[in-house]
Amino acid sequence: MQRITCDVLVIGAGPAGLAASIAAKQEGAEKVLIVERDESIGGILQQCIHPGFGLSYFKEELTGPEYYARFADKTLELGVEVLLNTMVLDITDEDVVCISAKDGLSIIKAGSIVLAMGCRERTRHQLTIPGSRPSGVFTAGTAQRLMNRENAMIGRRVVILGSGDIGMIMARRMTLEGAKVIAVVELNDYLAGLTRNKVQCLDDFEIPLLMKHTITDIKGRKRIESVTVCEVDANNIPIPETAVEYPCDTLLLSVGLIPENELTHKAEIDISPITNGPVVNQYMQTSREDVFACGNVVHVNDLVDNVSLESERAGQYAAKYALGKLKKREDVIQAQPGRNVRYICPQQIVNAEDGGEINLYFRVAGPEEKVRILVKTGDKVIVQKKALRVNPGEMEHMRFDAREITSPDLTVEVMKEAI
Amino acid sequence: MEKIVICTVCPIGCNITVREENDELVITGNQCKRGLTYATNEYLHPVRILTTTVKVHGGDQVLVPVRSAEPLPKELLFSAMDLIRDLTVDAPIHRGDVLINNILDTGIDIVATGEIKC
Numbered sequence A: 001m002q003r004i005t006c007d008v009l010v011i012g013a014g015p016a017g018l019a020a021s022i023a024a025k026q027e028g029a030e031k032v033l034i035v036e037r038d039e040s041i042g043g044i045l046q047q048c049i050h051p052g053f054g055l056s057y058f059k060e061e062l063t064g065p066e067y068y069a070r071f072a073d074k075t076l077e078l079g080v081e082v083l084l085n086t087m088v089l090d091i092t093d094e095d096v097v098c099i100s101a102k103d104g105l106s107i108i109k110a111g112s113i114v115l116a117m118g119c120r121e122r123t124r125h126q127l128t129i130p131g132s133r134p135s136g137v138f139t140a141g142t143a144q145r146l147m148n149r150e151n152a153m154i155g156r157r158v159v160i161l162g163s164g165d166i167g168m169i170m171a172r173r174m175t176l177e178g179a180k181v182i183a184v185v186e187l188n189d190y191l192a193g194l195t196r197n198k199v200q201c202l203d204d205f206e207i208p209l210l211m212k213h214t215i216t217d218i219k220g221r222k223r224i225e226s227v228t229v230c231e232v233d234a235n236n237i238p239i240p241e242t243a244v245e246y247p248c249d250t251l252l253l254s255v256g257l258i259p260e261n262e263l264t265h266k267a268e269i270d271i272s273p274i275t276n277g278p279v280v281n282q283y284m285q286t287s288r289e290d291v292f293a294c295g296n297v298v299h300v301n302d303l304v305d306n307v308s309l310e311s312e313r314a315g316q317y318a319a320k321y322a323l324g325k326l327k328k329r330e331d332v333i334q335a336q337p338g339r340n341v342r343y344i345c346p347q348q349i350v351n352a353e354d355g356g357e358i359n360l361y362f363r364v365a366g367p368e369e370k371v372r373i374l375v376k377t378g379d380k381v382i383v384q385k386k387a388l389r390v391n392p393g394e395m396e397h398m399r400f401d402a403r404e405i406t407s408p409d410l411t412v413e414v415m416k417e418a419i
Numbered sequence B: 001m002e003k004i005v006i007c008t009v010c011p012i013g014c015n016i017t018v019r020e021e022n023d024e025l026v027i028t029g030n031q032c033k034r035g036l037t038y039a040t041n042e043y044l045h046p047v048r049i050l051t052t053t054v055k056v057h058g059g060d061q062v063l064v065p066v067r068s069a070e071p072l073p074k075e076l077l078f079s080a081m082d083l084i085r086d087l088t089v090d091a092p093i094h095r096g097d098v099l100i101n102n103i104l105d106t107g108i109d110i111v112a113t114g115e116i117k118c
């Protein structure tokens, strides 16, 4: 068994882990170590060969591999150490246990830990579609990996359930490879992913998007042969008279992502029931003082640019903690979701009187037009902005200084603009 | 002719109407100047960055991700795919390597976006 010590240990070498490790180094942590279970770094971006990354962070449009390469080069330059093919099994009170085929078990003692394990896809078992269980049913991310990294053409006639970004991106990918995408089926009356992806992945190729529809049956013995699609009523109950059967050989599920939270659970860190990720404060610090978290393990992000910014903060403060430079937390304020706000991240602000920039990311519960977004403390409005349109698929962001929080409460709300 | 263009330059996603009147474009519905440029281009000659993969021979991976260095005319995407699909390249490949020069006489190269070792 190997014993390793380091100042900051980062779990996961996706964009979150890479950005955190760079920031930790820059903050002065001497030994920064990333542990990654995959054989290479980059995380999910290795299979995201499409463009659309970096528009806000780098002010240019990059593909996934180009985006993470910029961070990877920097980690090497700064001397961050990376252990590949190594999986973290457990985080105990004293140390971190990981395993690899080459070295067996290793025990790592770290001054602080950054969780950056990303997310996983929801699968059909977590939904409930009746019908048989033939082959040809994939989550959109699995299909993406098979096509983009393993050169497998997975099907010719495709139906996609869910209007998440990965599903829409795969609709375009498969169309360009010569498959026929029959439709994207979405239960809600709003898009789950980004409008940009609807325009460039569906509209460009005249792929129909069926809103307020769902799949009610899957047929096929060995391979999937057809799906039945129904319109749903106001309560999302399928209307049997509207049923249409579409012959197909492939069904992709793009029905959402959830943070990879097994390790977080094991470490007995407080988890938000809404995001399914750890509860964090503005330093991206979890309920366990020495554990920080960033990226999709905290809450599922639609833009990697936000992940990078948030992860830099996690790495910076994890380094401060390891170096004994982070003040004890006092005066915890809970950020409360107000009208039409589903969740806010970070959920807590600590030591507000010390000031510092606060970036609140949040999602609305339902789509709305012509609204005003307000951040309030007591009776005071700290910041506000108008928005023409808000959508659960697009994360919102408000920025202000912690010193503005003058009462022991903080609320974000979305109000209809009086006309 | 009239066309509705959804601007994708920023997350607001304005629905912009482009109309041709006496050989001039009348553009309404954009909330800022960037939308004006976007809608004009989208109406006159829409372009898209093309991304796909190319088969690799003798590398540590079987595919290398690629992109068009610049956006290609939208109507050429499928013809470009046909050319790229037939290609196999030898490892090693470095990010930025040109795999197809001047595809379809557009003046635009197809370049690798990933690294492949032998």
Ligand SMILES: Cc1cc2nc3c(=O)[nH]c(=O)nc-3n(C[C@H](O)[C@H](O)[C@H](O)COP(=O)(O)OP(=O)(O)OC[C@H]3O[C@@H](n4cnc5c(N)ncnc54)[C@H](O)[C@@H]3O)c2cc1C
Pocket: A011, A012, A013, A014, A015, A016, A017, A035, A036, A037, A038, A042, A043, A044, A045, A048, A050, A051, A052, A053, A054, A086, A087, A088, A089, A116, A117, A118, A119, A141, A144, A165, A166, A260, A263, A294, A295, A296, A297, A300, A301, A302, A303, A304, A305, A307
């Ligand atoms: C399929 C897909 C398409 C997307 N498309 C876009 C887009 O077009 N534009 C955009 O801006 N954003 C996009 N995103 C969002 C963006 O890519 C993600 O927000 C970002 O990659 C999240 O980074 P991360 O580092 O948190 O997670 P990941 O990239 O998932 O990295 C997590 C890493 O942790 C490792 N890991 C997990 N558990 C362990 C363990 N126990 N031990 C060791 N290592 C572990 C994993 O192997 C992985 O490498 C997309 C996301 C997905 C899933």
Ligand code: SF4
Pocket: B007, B008, B009, B010, B011, B012, B013, B014, B030, B031, B032, B033, B034, B035, B036
């Ligand atoms: S027109 Fe301007 S404000 Fe509207 S979506 Fe385009 S860039 Fe955004």
